[in-house]
Amino acid sequence: MSLVGKKFPSIAVDAISEMGDNLKINIFEEAVNNNKKVLLFWYPKDFTFVCPTELHAFQAALPEFEKRNTIVIGASCDTNEVHFAWLNTPKNNGGIEGVTYPILADTNRNLSNILGILDIESTEYSEETDSVIVEGSNVTFRATYLIDETGKIFHESVNDMPLGRNVNEYLRMVDAYTHIQEKGEVCPANWEAGKEAMSADRISTAEYLSAN
Numbered sequence: 001m002s003l004v005g006k007k008f009p010s011i012a013v014d015a016i017s018e019m020g021d022n023l024k025i026n027i028f029e030e031a032v033n034n035n036k037k038v039l040l041f042w043y044p045k046d047f048t049f050v051c052p053t054e055l056h057a058f059q060a061a062l063p064e065f066e067k068r069n070t071i072v073i074g075a076s077c078d079t080n081e082v083h084f085a086w087l088n089t090p091k092n093n094g095g096i097e098g099v100t101y102p103i104l105a106d107t108n109r110n111l112s113n114i115l116g117i118l119d120i121e122s123t124e125y126s127e128e129t130d131s132v133i134v135e136g137s138n139v140t141f142r143a144t145y146l147i148d149e150t151g152k153i154f155h156e157s158v159n160d161m162p163l164g165r166n167v168n169e170y171l172r173m174v175d176a177y178t179h180i181q182e183k184g185e186v187c188p189a190n191w192e193a194g195k196e197a198m199s200a201d202r203i204s205t206a207e208y209l210s211a212n
Contacts, residue, residue, distance in 0.1 A: 001116065002156065003153050004153050004154065004156055005152065005154075006152065006153055007028065007150075007151045007152055007153075008027050008028045008031070008038075008145065008147045008151050008152070008153055009027075009028065009111060009114045010026060010028040010029065010151075011026060011028075011110060011111055011114070012024045012025065012026045013025055013027075013075075013104045013105070013106050013110070013111050014080060014104070014105040014106070014107065015073075015080070015102045015103060015105060016080040016084055016087075016102065016103055016105060017102050018087060018099060018100045018101075018102075020084050020087075022080055023102060025073065025102060025104060027040055027073065027145075027147060028147070028151040030071055030073070031071075031147045031148065031149055031150070032149065032150065032151045034071065035069075035149050036069050036071050036149060037068070037069060037070040037071070037146065037147060037148055037149060037174060037177075038070065038071045038072075038073060038145075038146070038147040039065060039071070039072050039073070039144070039146055039147075039174075040073050040074075040075060040104075040144070040145045040147065041054070041058065041072075041073075041074055041075065041142070041143070041144045041145075041165070042074075042076060042117060042141070042144070043055070043074065043075070043076050043140070043142055044076065044119075044137070044139045044140060044141070044142070044161055045076060045139055046076060046078045046082050046083060046085075046086040047086055047089075047094065049094075050161070050162065050163075050164045051076075052086075052091075052094055052095065052096050053164055054142070054164055054165055054167075055074060055096045055099050056091065056096065056098070056099070057164075057165075057167045058072055058074065058101070058167055059096075059098060059099045060167075061167045061168075061171065062100065062101065064171055065171065065174070068171070068174045068175065068178065071101075072101045073101055073102055073103070073104060074099075074102070074103040074104065075103065075106060075111075075112075075140070076103070076104070076105075076106070076139070076140060077105075077106050077107055077109055077112060077138075077139050077140060078105060078107070079105050079107050080105045083105055087099060087103075106140075109138070112140050115143065115145075117140045117141050117143040117158060118136075118140055119136045119137045119139055119140070119141060119161070120134055120135070120136040120138055121136040122134075122135045122136070123135070141160060141161065142158065142159035142160070142163065143156065143157070143158045143159075144156065144157050144158075144165060144170065146170065146173055146177070148177065148181075154173075154177050155170075155177070172191075172192060172193075175192070175193040176191055179191075179193070179197060183197065185197035185198060185199060185200075186198050186199070186200045188208060188212075196208065196211075
């Protein structure tokens with residue numbers, strides 16, 4: 001079920017800083033208390049293959065997000081200890097050394113379960129062991145959330161495990177949403193900062209289509 005248009009869940013999650021400090025981060029409060037947008041991206045596992053390319057891509061774009069008053073936070077279900085080991089592994093050895101934004105450690109899967117982004121094929125209750133058996137990896141898909149200054153989700157997307165994200169698309173999304181906030185206009189297909197937008201009415205749409 002889509003969460004777009006709803007408030008991001010207000011829940012504190014373990015996290016780690018680049019320096020190895022153990023943190024508690026509430027994404028909703030990060031947005032509201034700092035009056036900033038937040039980009040939260042989930043990846044399946046530390047020490048894997050597509051994942052480090054994404055973490056480095058978001059790091060490379062970090063100055064652009066900061067220009068747009070946007071906080072970047074990574075997340076997976078790995079522990080803080082595993083995160084820190086990966087943060088101390090050089091890039092040329094598959095590590096994420098040089099990443100400076102915080103990374104959530106949703107080891108109890110409280111937040112990822114609320115968001116519904118865990119790879120769970122099925123669950124089955126076992127009377128013999130009085131437990132629930134999970135089929136699937138039970139790690140997160142490549143889910144991405146953009147949250148505005150009020151804590152509202154204005155974009156969400158979920159990629160399957162092998163599909164890496166295009167970081168520039170999230171910069172475009174932030175630009176478009178900021179334009180809507182500031183100008184009260186709507187942004188047509190393939191809109192980019194500096195391009196013409198539209199009023200939300202039939203005449204403006206007709207004029208835009210005629211000109212493009």
